Amino acid sequence: ETVLMQLLRGADLRGLTGMRERFELDGMLFLRPLLDVARADLQARLEARALPSFEDPTNLETSYRRNRLRRRLLPWLDAHEPGWRGRVSGLAASLREVETWKRHELEIRLQGQNWDELPDGAWAFPRPPLVDLPAPLLKDWCRSALELRAGRGGAITRRHVTGLAEFSASHRTGYHPQCFPGGIQVRGRVKLLIFKRMELS
Secondary structure (H helix, E strand, O other): OOOHHHHHHHHOOOOHHOOOOEEEEOOEEEEOOOOOOOOOHHHHHHHHHHOOOOOOHHHHHHOOHHHHHHHHHHHHHHOOOOOOHHHHHHHHHHHHHHHHHHHHHHHHHHHOOOEEEEEOOOOEOOHHHHOOHHHHHHHHHHHHHHHHHHHHHHOOOOHHHHHHHHHHHOOOOOOOOOOOOHHHEEOOOOOOOEEOOOOOO
């Protein structure tokens, strides 16, 4: 359902990889070991062992997009497109492999390039290596850079990523005209991209 939601939102490839089984956020490790277990199977196993379960009451509220998808679209797909869950999961798994390769390739191409903190609290990254990146890798770097500096990955859209990638690959200098999430302002120099969080009033 996460893949379908991301598809409807217009997500990029990374968004279509589905939920991650393991990730870190703010120094905490999150694990989701039961992602591949169907809800009905899990419920049946709990009942067979007389184990209690907990249902989040917000799951019943159709004001949330995810719940509307669960209650309306997914049952229709189950009835009319049998096997769709496995096909969507397979697609997400394939895209995770692509994303893993892209991350590895980006690390190789940007090896030795690091962020520098400037005296005014801004952060700078060398621009010339970015100009030489293929467009898909540059967009990945731009999304990661915005997530790192803004700290609000959910608010970063394809428009933000595309705009920053085009600016990064160009020879334009000065301030980027776009406002990025978290009050991030980007300024281009010939050899640097500078990210600074502006105070929002």
